[in-house]
Amino acid sequence: MKSNPSNCDILIVGAGIIGCSIAWFLRHENLRILILERSEPGGLATNAAAGILGPLNETDRPGPFLDLMQASLALYPDFVRDVAEASGLSPDFVPSGILSVATTREETQRLKNRWEWQNQHTPGLEWLEGNALKNLYPDLGPGVSCAIRYKQEAHVMAPRLLKGLLVSLAHEGITVRTGATVRTVRKAGKTGLIAETAQGETIRAAKILLTPGAYLNEMDLPLPVPPVFPANGQILSVRAPGFSLRTVVFYPPNGYFVPKLDGTVVIGATEEMVGFQTRVTPGGILEFLNPLKRVCPQLLSYPLQQTWSGLRPKSPDGLPILGPHPSVPDLLFATGHHRNGILLSPVTGKLLASLVLGKDPEIPLSPFRPERFA
């Protein structure tokens, strides 16, 4: 079904992984869906992401956030299979497992503390040290003393997944219009909403979903909206076709590397609150390359392929913002996914699709609702 440019059922503001995933879960609902994108789809965060799908590294405690991340990871195999079938593009989903390592006594203690609750919470984790660790991972440096292995965790090529979603949505007649910046949204009488773009267009929609990533507060909305800040992440890749370690590795304080199927290894990342700047600095890169010397020194000798940075959308409590505006229920938010928007994309798509259709979401959304910042 084609979208009418000035009238639609659902208007989605922002064609990142979140906006496109919501459209994906609504694609068979016979709705006229229009997605407006100010620049390039996924330009701010999605195309910058390392694509790690690793819930257990992302929180210090069990609870609703971990449940949400693990629910999303469980959706991933079907999600990527369906997107690949619909688009003909593989998103390079790899259930490689993730290793979280320690090199010093303090890091070991922190890892042990984490192991204590995680081993109770999630079955199938492994504690590795000594020869067991060295035999399984001979490419790790001698300074690595112990590790937790998360066998069920994975990674994906985020830009390829987004591309697959865009191609599939186009097949379903869902338009993504680029070069259209939604400036403001207002009520249209008793029901429905009107969006105005900076390019002078007015669009009427029954419901509007705000998925603009870090740019939410840059819009000129006549309503209170939750705060979202850009958290800059610097990251790089090396060309390492001979690198034989095939798992994602997290190392303290904030480093990780991800061996991709195309023979590159992605190494990251910083987190800096420097506004909307996207720049890469030698000091930033050193933050995660210096500790890598102890963890996997051979990675430092491969040719540098690319450096880049992106803007994670971060809420004050670091949790996503999901659900309707407290006083305008037809205006819905899905942003603030911070470090985990790729991981959380299928669950966000599914939950927001339920809300749009007036169904009860399968997972309680109360910890993530926008009104917690009211």
Ligand SMILES: Cc1cc2nc3c(=O)[nH]c(=O)nc-3n(C[C@H](O)[C@H](O)[C@H](O)COP(=O)(O)OP(=O)(O)OC[C@H]3O[C@@H](n4cnc5c(N)ncnc54)[C@H](O)[C@@H]3O)c2cc1C
């Ligand atoms: C360096 C780095 C590494 C990361 N690694 C991982 C990882 O390993 N795993 C993981 O799960 N997550 C990771 N993330 C986080 C993840 O990338 C984000 O959480 C996710 O991409 C957010 O998606 P989004 O769709 O909300 O935002 P975006 O991808 O930023 O998309 C929002 C879109 O909205 C558009 N837009 C904004 N305002 C407007 C407007 N007014 N009108 C129209 N369009 C608008 C923007 O141009 C943009 O295209 C990483 C992020 C960075 C920066």
